[in-house]
Amino acid sequence: MLQAIGLTSTSRRDLPPVVDDLTFEARPGCVTALLGEPGSGKTTVLRLMLELEPGRGVTYFRGRPLHRVPQPGREVGVLLGDVPGNPSRTVRNQLRMLCAAAGVPASRADTMLEVVGIAGLRDHRLGSLSRAMERRFALAAALLADPCTLLLDEPADGLSPRERNWLYALLRGHASLGGAVLFTTDDAKEAARGADRVVSIEAGRLVADQDAADFARTRLRPRVAVRTPHAARLADVLGREARAARRAVEIVAESGTRLSVYGSNCAEVGEVAFRNGVLVHRLADETGDASDAGEAGAAVRPVPQARTEAGTEVRAAETRATEARAAEGRSVDARAEARIDVRGEARAEGGPQSASEPRAASGSPGASGSPGGPGASAGPGGSRPPSRPRADTWSGIESVHDLSPTPGPAHDGRPGLPASAVRRVAGPLRPLRYELHRVFGTATPWLTAAVVIAVSALTAVLLARTGSAPRDRMLAAWPELLPLPPAALGAGFLGALAFGEEYRYPALAAARGTVPRRLGLLTAKLGVCSALALLIGALVLVTDICAVGLVFGAAPLRSPAQWIAPAVGWAGLLTGCAWAGVLASAVFRSTAAGLAAVLAVPVAVVPLVREVLAGPSAYPAGGIVSRLRGMSAAHWPPEADHFVLGLLRMTTQPVGTALVLSLIVLLCAYGFTGLRSRVRW
Template structure:
């Protein structure tokens, strides 16, 4: 079940908060509706409940706040608008990717596709889905980890009547199986047809908290609102005349000097009051929950009056704490109820997602064609440039194999590797399917390590294929003369692979820091254009000592022999880093990694 206590959003400047002291309860096995017109505060209330927005209050999901649940997606399934997935990804591929993120088996994707009726569309691209099919996919994403609670923001908005009926039937089935369902809507008729419990919001406050039958009886029928200092006498007279005339008239006392009359007209009520000498202060037709001024009218009982106090919903932990329970949830509740008149603050917290980062990243990278097309174009362009450079002549052998003209800041394959690295994080922020129900893309170290590994392996394969394709093209057109392997092929090969992998990692880190694919690619280009000249100028200065003989000096300091000829490898690494391009790459990667680590959220799920 869901228990929301004192939800209050942070006010902006001099404006009143969008949600002010909202408290309600959604029970398990019931379908609860948050009803209200546009701007009533429904979406803001959901944001506070899910810790997507800062404010005050607390929401318990089966007795625990969301930030105290280790894996929130397994407890609460959320549908907030359209599915934020890459438009080129297939329906099944998107769900399989989310299976890795939530830590459930991949076969679960096919199970939920069958449950929502999308089996025949599993190979369709997300960008081609209709509104109804997109909403079904959103529900499938929410059901993927088999949560106990569903929270949906206007799931039937802009849907056809048939799709709306299917959605209501599915949610009703879910509730009948013991789940908790909370959805928002602006249509009171929809709430009356589907809800077991209706909470009405207006101006950010709860103005009615009713059972579904009571809501349908008192809020949707045409009625006449009457205010009179003799309301009780008038109600008795109207009921007596209706019995005598055998008319179906229902008179409902609203408390104080107000009554609501169903099945009559203002003319009949006014004439009856005039005949019996009863003074009337108000006599107005109302339809359902809308009054003559367009604002929410009062409903039956004191719980329906605007401004009436709604009893705060107390979580079970508060009662148990009073009897000696010192659980974490009880402590949170006591802080909000005892030590301060205001409810506890709500902070936006990150979530440890994905649970299986390497599997998630592999499915993300292989789920769309962009990476394959980019790699294919890079190999083709590289082969053409290599052939053209061989035709022109005067190009060193190592640059010929790499298809790297001196006029280019980077070879085509290095740029392609940087682009693929930038896309790996840029798409996360552009299509945030990874954390649709919580914050933006979680920049966790596990996810970073997975992206660096996958992008590094992809860049290494791309670098190897480039050498092979370029050498094959040169051999086919010019023979063996231009395909001779250089003598220092080992150090050149290491430098080549380090350059391509470094570009890929620079793209990953820059896109993660700046949250943009364009920024990631710009950071890759900035290495040869801006950083290399700076490093070259520093290395040419008189303050830099030569690295020659460093292995001998290290041996003298450590008084140890290098095992297996390790001094050669150390010297090779020093030579690579000592080059302007290598030094610039190491400097850039170090700076980007520090910036990324500084930007990683430090809030832990407790």
């Protein structure tokens, strides 16, 4: 059960609220349409329900507000706006990344692509999809975690009549399994055709809450669709009899063989055709245009040819969809004829099901549907598959009597409702797997590594030719003029992409607020970026050694007496730059800001550190390694002294000290902005 109680948006600049005290419900097993003109507040209603916009009121998803649902992605599937994802990422990689965020197996992505009928586009880029294919992909993302509720904003916008019929059949298939579906639209005919219940709003206020049949009867004009080879003759006969009886009948010539009769019914039109000997091929009641009826008498108005063909196609599609829904069994595509549980297991429709698996945890909302006609299909024996339990049979859900609004201050004389703050959705359930899919889902890491290696090799050769740089700086491709070597810049860039790309292309869930900052996600990003930085650093060293040796021989590559300390310093520099990029992009919510923070370390912080460290020390720090060994509870071998000494030397250098200080500041800023107690997980 989806219940919205007293939703009211926050007023701005002395303007009335976009949504004002709106209360309605979307029942399980039912498709509900939220109907309103453009600008009436439909999208704001969904954002208030999802706690993406501040305001008042409360929305219960099976008895709990969304911020109290442990796994929101498995409770509600969302489609708001365009597809949230990097246009260069493939369809399959994007879904696999979302699988990791939702905590479902990666194989679920391929299964859902089969369900929505775009399995052939799994290797296409998101930026190359058409509008219809984008909608199919967005539905696959919304259904990925088998949610009980679907919230869709204008899901049929820009779709052809055939695609709309497929969409509404898919939504009905989800509802037939016991799920609740709520979609917004500004087309009254679309609402009557695709929904079981229509909630009409105007200026953010409730106008009507009706069954689809009552809505069509009271808000739409019914018509009689007639197909006859003698359309002109039948129109003339109907007009004469309507004028003689002084009845308001309007006759529209849709094409050469089709008429639409308003203000009459099938029985009257059929009797007139029979009395006058007019052959009729088709006679059916339909829901027509919402325009006003004509005056008494009959008016025949011709329709342009383009509109005639489009109207014929739409009404034919409507008829096919109606007949398909009325049929007891539906013929579906064999690829989509599967029922998927939340663990991603596919089960043939009507096939055997383990008695130990509860039905509430199985059944994909869209698995019973396909592009050819989604819905609950019959099994081999003709029996319909078991449906989900209704909301009142689920265990662990609060009673309907517990859904009363929380007492709060009065609002415009109405009973008080709790304030709704903007809350972030919980982070990915499998953060490491999610981060790996995010990083390697595009070609950015490979391109960055290739550019860094090529620039480093060229710089190392030039430094070896001039002989002006020490051997360590030559192998690191770090001349005095550059603030950082190319490898450190590449590591910082990849670190800055960790959060910056997600703010630009939301990946965790569609329009579910800012990127969550949980410690698990942060740890995964730091670990993956560190591994990438160290890998790039190792490849740079190997490439530079090979390039210098190939050009100048072994003379510039004399074996160093001490190599552990420089290696530790090199690894620490790359790791520190990567971490600085991750933390800065999280704090400033931008890739450019994250990379700027990396560059600010050698440009701005290092000079300050050098000023502080300038001058002799009053007390020597010799013997610190032996003192550390004595303080340590665990005994380390003497060979580890070189490693500890290299780490200390790297830390006491101006660049190392500046990096450590910058990381401490960024970590504190990250904790202050992202890990505050007001954020509900």
